Amino acid sequence: MADKILMTTPLVEMDGDEMTRIIWKMIKEILLEPYIDLKTEYYDLGLVHRNETDDRVTVESAEATKKYGVAVKCATITPNAQRMTEYNLKEMWKSPNGTIRAILDGTVFRKPILVKGIVPYIPTWTKPITIARHAYGDIYKNTELRVEAGSKAELVVTDKNGKETRALIHQFKDSDGIIQGVHNIDDSIASFARACFNYALDAKEDLWFASKDTISKTYDHRFKDIFAEIYEAEYKEKFEAVGIEYFYTLIDDVIARVVRSNGGFIWACKNYDGDVMSDMLATAFGSLGLMTSVLVSPDGVYEYEAAHGTVTRHYYNYLKGEKTSTNPIATIFAWSGALRKRGELDNIPELMDFADKLEKASIKTMEDGIMDKNLALISTLENKTPVDTETFLREINSRLEALM
Numbered sequence: 001m002a003d004k005i006l007m008t009t010p011l012v013e014m015d016g017d018e019m020t021r022i023i024w025k026m027i028k029e030i031l032l033e034p035y036i037d038l039k040t041e042y043y044d045l046g047l048v049h050r051n052e053t054d055d056r057v058t059v060e061s062a063e064a065t066k067k068y069g070v071a072v073k074c075a076t077i078t079p080n081a082q083r084m085t086e087y088n089l090k091e092m093w094k095s096p097n098g099t100i101r102a103i104l105d106g107t108v109f110r111k112p113i114l115v116k117g118i119v120p121y122i123p124t125w126t127k128p129i130t131i132a133r134h135a136y137g138d139i140y141k142n143t144e145l146r147v148e149a150g151s152k153a154e155l156v157v158t159d160k161n162g163k164e165t166r167a168l169i170h171q172f173k174d175s176d177g178i179i180q181g182v183h184n185i186d187d188s189i190a191s192f193a194r195a196c197f198n199y200a201l202d203a204k205e206d207l208w209f210a211s212k213d214t215i216s217k218t219y220d221h222r223f224k225d226i227f228a229e230i231y232e233a234e235y236k237e238k239f240e241a242v243g244i245e246y247f248y249t250l251i252d253d254v255i256a257r258v259v260r261s262n263g264g265f266i267w268a269c270k271n272y273d274g275d276v277m278s279d280m281l282a283t284a285f286g287s288l289g290l291m292t293s294v295l296v297s298p299d300g301v302y303e304y305e306a307a308h309g310t311v312t313r314h315y316y317n318y319l320k321g322e323k324t325s326t327n328p329i330a331t332i333f334a335w336s337g338a339l340r341k342r343g344e345l346d347n348i349p350e351l352m353d354f355a356d357k358l359e360k361a362s363i364k365t366m367e368d369g370i371m372d373k374n375l376a377l378i379s380t381l382e383n384k385t386p387v388d389t390e391t392f393l394r395e396i397n398s399r400l401e402a403l404m
Contacts, residue, residue: 286378
């Protein structure tokens with residue numbers, strides 16, 4: 001075999017939890033380390049280590065990403081009450097993804113991987129649809145309270161001079177209830193807008209954005225206005241020069257348009273909308289295991305990850321000694337995306353070429369009929385061979401070797 005590809009700058013490597021943590025190690029050993037002199041700055045974002053460090057490790061990994069410019073992240077657990085007991089946690093730590101997004105002030109772009117034999121549930125979708133998710137604020141940075149009957153809830157803002165402005169949320173007369181306070185900031189919305197416009201220009205694809213400004217006449221309308229102002233001032237001529245369009249409509253209208261479309265555009269969403277719609281699109285295109293995800297900051301920092309979770313059920317089977325058949329493709333594409341970007345930034349064409357070949361070998365394996373059990377259930381290929389994860393990775397490697 002030829003000499004390994006050398007790296008000059010490390011990737012930030014964020015390890016994760018459960019089955020994806022096992023697959024992470026296998027991908028490195030089978031598909032990466034035989035070909036690359038892999039250079040990473042390692043952070044263990046597994047829930048055990050986050051708990052041991054009072055979640056400092058998550059902040060440290062995000063700061064390292066700002067320093068080195070490119071990170072690759074394994075799926076991680078966001079704990080709930082059950083996990084508190086299972087892992088004996090000091091507290092219910094926040095989503096690592098949410099923490100990293102806030103520090104990087106990034107936008108998440110999620111795009112399906114199209115593979116022959118995996119037919120979208122919407123038959124007109126012949127091209128991928130990329131979801132651009134705002135990665136700051138809304139319910140992910142909320143404050144919420146239980147409210148007793150007889151209470152009055154108000155929104156109170158105290159300006160820098162001490163002047164208060166109050167607005168009634170609700171008078172809870174006869175029933176207990178709940179309240180929630182959410183916020184956003186103009187700077188983050190503007191960063192989101194510019195990230196979307198820049199991504200659309202790079203991809204040469206139309207950009208759609210939607211909110212519910214008819215109902216949320218201040219909050220959602222602010223998103224609409226900032227997008228419009230930035231587009232008119234900075235991007236309209238650029239969009240027209242490459243023949244693409246920026247389009248705004250209401251969130252319910254855009255969903256109807258998406259379903260009737262052929263794909264091939266970028267759909268910008270507020271934080272919660274993007275969280276839900278990216279999973280919907282992934283499933284509609286075939287599988288959440290065939291969805292790439294990259295967080296892009298306004299200053300050009302990139303963090304790549306799989307769009308799915310930690311595959312808990314398979315992990316429990318693995319702990320019993322059973323062979324599992326878990327789809328590793330999205331995690332492979334997180335590595336290939338990060339390696340390609342590292343090669344681009346450091347001017348290492350061999351690294352970029354390797355990333356392309358790794359993706360090509362992965363797709364070829366699936367199109368040859370070799371895949372995990374879940375993909376085999378939905379694939380329309382006539383000859384399919386469902387295999388366990390390690391066998392799948394070794395089959396990809398045999399095709400990768402041929403390409404190298």
